[in-house]
Amino acid sequence: MITINADSLKQLPSRKRATLLNNVCGLRSANLIGTRGVxxxxxxxxxxxxxxxxxPALIGVVFRPLTVERHTYDNIKEFKAFTINAVNQSIISKAHQTSAKFPENRSEFEAVGLTAQYREESHLPFVAESPIQLLCHFSKEHLLENGCVLVTATIESIYIQESALxxxxFVNHQLANSVAIGGLDAYYSVALEGRYAYATVDETPKLL
Ligand SMILES: Cc1cc2nc3c(=O)[nH]c(=O)nc-3n(C[C@H](O)[C@H](O)[C@H](O)COP(=O)(O)O)c2cc1C
Structure with missing residues (x-):
């Protein structure tokens, strides 16, 4: 095993430290947040x-410190609602490209080639190519000690590809072809290894 303590972490060049810390806690979900701007x-x-x-059905999203323009955050604060769209294998490169710093008046939908889909009850854009889509309403924001902001929101509607439910x-992310993210640049496909019964102290783990 390699040991990296707090001192050696501090000595690492900042990019390497960020890469290590962004990856070391495991994989994270990959989602596109759709908003309406001015x-x-x-x-x-x-x-x-x-x-x-x-x-209530509550989710959270962490925003980086608000020291530069953050269009998604600004739009959520302005319109109090947003969509969350799972990234699947077919849209990885387009999804990644949305992280580029596009100007406020340029839509990433057109810029990267994803389709904005509108549903009756909302003026917010969903990603038509995404197999799992959520409509969320802003609830609160919480300033974290490092300047990041945790936005909490309620889930108002769920739209999901029939074959994945x-x-x-149970939402089957393997059937939805969902991907997971390591850090900020590594995309993994997911495979379901099994579902287990509720764990109790005296029984051995049981596959469903
Ligand atoms: C894989 C990946 C994951 C990201 N996750 C976050 C995140 O959770 N929070 C955040 O503030 N920015 C995150 N970003 C950066 C945003 O995508 C990027 O700042 C983007 O330009 C924001 O666009 P906006 O200004 O239109 O909101 C991530 C970038 C990548 C490549």
Missing amino acids: STTNLAIFNSVIHLGSD DDDM
């Missing part, structure tokens, strides 16, 4: 969408 639609990739609770409401 002049056009906006789309950006995020690896920090997390489930926070089921009743089991009868028990």
Whole structure:
């Protein structure tokens, strides 16, 4: 095993330190956040969408410090709603390209070649190519000690490719061809190894 303690972490060049720390806690979800801006639609990739609770259905998104323009954050604060769209294998490179610093008046949908889809109850853009789409409403924001901002939001609607949803409401990310992200540049495909029964102290782990 290689040991990297707090001192040797500090000695690492900043890019290497960021790469290590961005990857060491494991893989993260890959999602595109769609918003409406004042002049056009906006789309950006995020690896920090997390489930926070089921009743109410609450998610969180972590934004980097607001020291530069953050169009997604600004649009969410302005319009109080956004869409979350899972990245699957067929749109990885386009999804990654949305992380480029496009000017506020240029839509990433057109710039990267993804299709904006509108649903009856909302003026917000979903990604038509995405197999799992959520409509979310802004709830609160929480300033973290490093300047990042955790935005919490409720899930108002879920749209999901039929073949990826089991009868028990299990979302099968292998069938959706979802990808996971390592750090900020590594995309992994996912394979379901198995689902296990609720763990109890005296029983051996049981595959469903
Ligand atoms: C794989 C990947 C994951 C990212 N995840 C986040 C994230 O969770 N939070 C964040 O603030 N920026 C994240 N970014 C950076 C944004 O995608 C990037 O800043 C983008 O330009 C934001 O666009 P916007 O100004 O239109 O919101 C990520 C970038 C990449 C490549």
